[in-house]
Amino acid sequence: MTAGEIDHKTAPTLYVDGDVIAFVAASAVQKTYEDDFGYVWPFANIMEGQVAVDNMLFLLKRRLQSEVMWVYLSDPEANWRMHVEPTYKDNRKTSVRPMLLGRMKQYLRDRYKATHVPGLEADDCLGIAATEDPSAIVVGRDKDFLSFPGRYHKLKDMDGNGKPIITTTTLEQANRMHMIQALAGDRIDGYYGCPGIGPERAARIIDNPVILKPEEGVITRGKNKGQKTTKWVAEPTEDVWACIVSHYRKEGLDEGVALKNARMARILRHGDLADDGKIKLWEPPNALAGGQHVVQA
Known part of the structure; x- marks a missing residue:
């Protein structure tokens, strides 16, 4: 097999956080213009943003030696965590987002068949995929990816030889990280x-x-x-x-x-989402019997 060729027998499936791809691309191409009257205007070229998306996804497939890639976005209308805590991510509502963010997400849908699962965030889709197919590689840049077992590539994280760094998280490590976050919370996400x-x-x-x-x-x-x-x-x-x-x-x-x-x-794992769209909420070990707690995604 020559350099650049893909071994079809061992090629992993990539599961990509489309929210991150869209944000990085939209941020990269946004510029500012200062006019003669002292006003500073943000602007961005849609085609430049699309090229940025294309380049990122092309390089991911080539560097990670993959032919199959699934891109997931967060459901823009609903989020199951808001049934658990209504103020989830309230602190992000006033944050300034790059101008092309919405357009880049739509481009991912149109060009790369990006999809979402009702009620789920992209992180959850990737967590389910990674725990269903341990040979897969999930791609994003969220620290929460360390709280589910599987293989993870942090976007643009390369070693000294220019090769992508792939982190493998064991079940024990993932459960440890989940417990750390249960104790420390996440102020950025509002819990x-x-x-x-x-x-x-x-x-x-x-x-x-x-x-x-x-x-x-x-x-x-x-x-x-x-x-x-x-x-x-x-x-x-x-x-x-x-x-x-x-x-x-x-x-x-x-x-x-x-x-x-x-x-x-x-972060949801394989088995946490039922066919009817209900999510089995996490229960502590040795929880008292009384039926599983669920929410609608």
């Missing part, structure tokens, strides 16, 4: 996790889980002598979910808040 715990601290907690238990006591010295106090004592555990819940409780929040954050952080 905030446990107060005072960011991603780095969350990772340390998940890697060394403890259950925090309150112990009542009395202050024995100082100006507050005699007043009741609560001290939270850490006990080692192997139950990561109990660890997470105890940290929420220390901050005055119940398990329901912890569960909501865990569900928001969950």
Whole structure:
């Protein structure tokens, strides 16, 4: 096989985050013009944006040695996470987006047959695809891709030899990342996790889980002598979910808040979406019996 040829027996299927492709292309070709009166005007050429999309997808197929590529977009009308938390991504509504973003998404639909699944984000479509076909490669640039098992190429991430870097995430690593995000939340997406715990601290907690238990006591010295106090004592555990819940409780929040954050952080996997469009929400290990919780996508 000569350089540049594709081995048809081993060629992976690519699943591409079309939202990212459209955003990167639209941003790359947007320019500004300053007129003689001091006004600065943004402008962009549609054909330049289309060429940028074509180039990115062509290079992806060539560099990742693939012939088959599926492009997914987020459903523009509905999002299942808003059934879990109505304020999801509210903070993005006022953000400025590149002028051609909508046109580039439509170009992906027209030229590359890009599609969406009702109620799902592109991330969810890729998570389902990656866990259904472990040989596939998902392409995007979202850190959330590390929270489902599979192979992932971060767009334009190349090694020193100019070859694309492909990261393989195991089931254990993916579940760990999901628990980290359940504890830390994601302020960019509008769910905030446990107060005072960011991603780095969350990772340390998940890697060394403890259950925090309150112990009542009395202050024995100082100006507050005699007043009741609560001290939270850490006990080692192997139950990561109990660890997470105890940290929420220390901050005055119940398990329901912890569960909501865990569900928001969950990128869907194979089996999470039923044929009727209902989504099986994530449940903690050893959850009490009572039927699966579902939402309509």
